[in-house]
Amino acid sequence: MGDNIRELLAKDLFKPMIDREYPLEKFMEGFKFVESGQKNGNVILKIGL
Numbered sequence: 001m002g003d004n005i006r007e008l009l010a011k012d013l014f015k016p017m018i019d020r021e022y023p024l025e026k027f028m029e030g031f032k033f034v035e036s037g038q039k040n041g042n043v044i045l046k047i048g049l
Contacts, residue, residue: 016041016042017040017041017042018041018042018043018044019039019040019041019042019043020033020039020043020044021043021044021045021046022043022044022045022046023046023048024045024046024047024048027045030043030045
């Protein structure tokens with residue numbers, strides 16, 4: 001399955017829908033947004049390395 005997604009991305013046929021991104025420090029804010037039922041796409045939790 002991973003190869004199929006990679007192929008679609010390479011052909012610009014797959015566009016993941018990202019609603020919002022939150023830094024790790026604000027994970028609770030992101031969780032509350034998801035729980036509110038207002039999200040229209042994925043919510044990303046960004047973890048700095």
